[in-house]
Amino acid sequence: MAEQKAILEVDDVTIRFGGLTALDQVSFDIREGEILGLIGPNGAGKTTCFNVMTGVYQATSGQVRFDGRPLANLKRHKITKLGIARTFQNIRLFKSMTVLENVMVGADAHSKVSFFEALFRLPRHRHTEAESLARAEYLLELVGITARHDELAANLSYGDQRRLEIARAMATGPKLLCLDEPAAGFNPAEKQRLMELIRRVRDEGYTVLLIEHDMRLVMGVTDRIVVLEFGKKIAEGAPAEIRDNPAVIAAYLGVDEEDAS
């Protein structure tokens, strides 16, 4: 893939919790239109890195810039509106809302409909509602759970819940979609389908950040990979380079086979 403009820049970010340094001067870019993999053994700081990008944590030092704009001190919902959306490692759907409603909440992120417009069913409310609905239905189709749109989210199967998380995040209209271990708990066939889905998402024009344990999935789907270990970046490059990188091999040999696979 040709060199493209960086959409998100992680610039020399350090995060400390008390005495513990979770991230230590980490820098990397995510380029527009790519699928970037962020990998590393357990406790390497992947999720911390992710949380600092989405505004859950504040960096102790350093900066995260999105579209050239620093994210520090922005409210979380503002960051979403700027165009970063995420899924959760431990699924966090709105369980007692329907599948469709879950996605609609995401689609509402850019709605400007006011209380009075909604109360009096003014034109903007009706337009926006119709648009959100169409968008939600399209996304459910894309991730392949249209048939269950009227079901409560809590009643979906595990795999469908993960798919719904992706649809809900995409509904917010992000430029950058961050997936936090979307394949956790999947069997190989499901992983295969997920890989196809991630590629389709990229083809729709989204930039994707993928945090994942499963090396085969990461190697198969990403354009570039950043490797963290003990809060430090130890490698960055195309999947083939990473596969042969001695530091990465050492990092992964240092942990159990189970954790690495």
Added chain:
Amino acid sequence: MTALSLGDLFGSLDNFLSFTAGGLVFGAIYALIALGYTMVYGVLQLINFAHSEVFMYGTFAVAWTFVLLHGTDSVTQGLTEALPILLVALVAAMAVSAGIALLLERVAYRPLINRNAPRLIALISAIGASFALAEAMGLRDRFASWVGLDDNLAEYVSPDKARDVYSNPVTIQPEGLFDVGGYTVTDVDLVIVAAAVLMMVALDQFVRRTRFGRGIRAVAQDPESAALMGVNPTKVVRLTFLIGGLMAGAAATLYMLKIGSTRQNAGFILGVKAFTAAVMGGIGNLRGALVGGLLLGVMENWGSAVFGSQWKDVVAFVLLVLILLVRPSGLLGESLGKARA
């Protein structure tokens, strides 16, 4: 703040000290009641709204014990003179309060816990139980007359006056012991504060060091894992209610020692205050209950000195809001299970 400006605010330094001491005494009682809220909340995340009635039944147990052992003629006694009956009353109050607490657990909560009901509904059940218990006390003369015992038990059930104030026949006269900056510390005040602090320390050690205490902490942290590790959550919940009841009984005795009378709705406002104290200190935190109780008692007394006693409760609640804004999980944080310590 200098002593001079304190003197200005409170009239005199003596006044300031006496308001402080009076606040500490009430704060100690709040703290003991707050324990019941804090422990149940720590283990079940439930506001045990009916805990105020657990306390109220304790106050009646104290008065009844005096009626039983002393008779109904009103006398004034010193603390040492009344001490033997008072100790019996303490045991009786703790037994009655613990009994009511266990009854609550069995009747109002157990069926809901077993069914994993939404938490709010447990609050409603608690509110219902609270109403029913307070009303039952106010209707005790009717119940007695149903079974034809109202004549025999007249001095206990006060026919036609069951909803009125019910006084301990023995008025305990406090005796000054020594002066602190112009304020005379009485034996009653000293006993109340010392007893409360002693019980809190004992309970704290119990929860920290014993096997039962470990069970309570384990369930507070993570009920499912605790169950997997062989802790019986049902027993732990029962134990929590039992301890809360025992402490409320002790608080009831101290309250009667200080105030000398009670009534069927005496629990309500004290319960609200005690819960406020628990939240202030950090709900689920035993030491927080002590700190919150004492602080609330002192602050509302200061408040009533400065703004007038009619604003006492307003001061208490405004203080609560301020504390929560600065420290959203209370002064000492929430940590029965030490999960976030």
Added chain:
Amino acid sequence: MMTLVRTLLAWIADHWDAIIDRYNALPVVSKVAISTTIALFFFALPILRPPIITTNQIDFGGVMFLVAITALIAVGLNIVIGYAGLLDLGYVGFYAVGAYTTGVLTSHHGSWPFWLVLPVAIAITMISGVLLGTPTLRVRGDYLAIVTLGFGEIIRISAKNIEWLGASAGIKDIPPPNSFGPAATPPFDPGGFFTIPHLEWDGFVPGISETRETAVLIFGVRDAIPYYWLALLALILVLIGDRLIKSSRIGRAWEATREDEDAAELMGVPTFKYKLMAFSLGAAIGGLAGAFKASSQGGFISPESFPLLLSILFVAAVIVGGSGNRWGVIVGASLVAYLPERFRGFEDYRYLVFGLALMLLAIWRPEGLLPPRRARRAKAVEAEIEALQGSDVEAVKDRG
């Protein structure tokens, strides 16, 4: 008897969805016809005075007014508790703010007409909701309960101690809403455009009463029914608004916030803004109810009209009825307001019975009498899973 009641309650809740679904599937004309008929029935209720439900010891119109006001409050509180998931134990505070605003402006320190005061009372209550909500909605859920409870007490104690608000004597002679039609000239002419005679029942045989009648539309001291109509009208309007808002992005944002605040925030929902909106909307509706209360028949309010206990009763109404279901909370409010009045004969025991009933209902129907759709569906699935697990066990046994 107990099991019968229990089964009946479960049956009604189970069929409620079906009824609503069937209604929704009807053509618009039938929908309008049905809802108009139901609304008319409720408007006519205190005139029909049906046997059994009509209260005898106490004016039925007055009881129905109380029921309507309580229902209004429950619908408002349902937005706060049921939709946004904020436990407000001090709702009586807003009720009092609305009532006191009305009292102060119409009688105590001014002589504004009721219809002008009404929007002002709503606005002031809403502002008080924003003022209380802004600092407190940031604290965690259970703490909000105690903070709001404190707010309710602060309002009552302030009213009791501030001379300007009438202190403990309260505010007397609050004028009723302005009447429509020719004024009454006691003792014979009730006034109004026309009068409607009430029904009178001899057992189950209806007849037309010669003494009881309602003048349309005179707000006076003799008859509570016009006040009831006014409150009912407000209730219907609020219900329509409630439905429109609930089914918009605002309703979705509330639900998402209630379900998982962090996730909602990360999906672009400004959760604080929506919580504050729910809180102050609820407050405004409480204020509306308070304005009606102040200018109702007696025209009298005092700090003792707004005890903490009332807050607890309101919350009980919402949760017993089915927090999150607007029809459920109305049923809950009706029970809470109506039952103690209906059974005045057992005056001394009514709170004991109320407490026990609350406890039993909580245990029998933890989701409320008419739970919102979500709770019922989740329950159905649970039952299904249990059944499946049961059959697994059977299957294993068979193999074994």
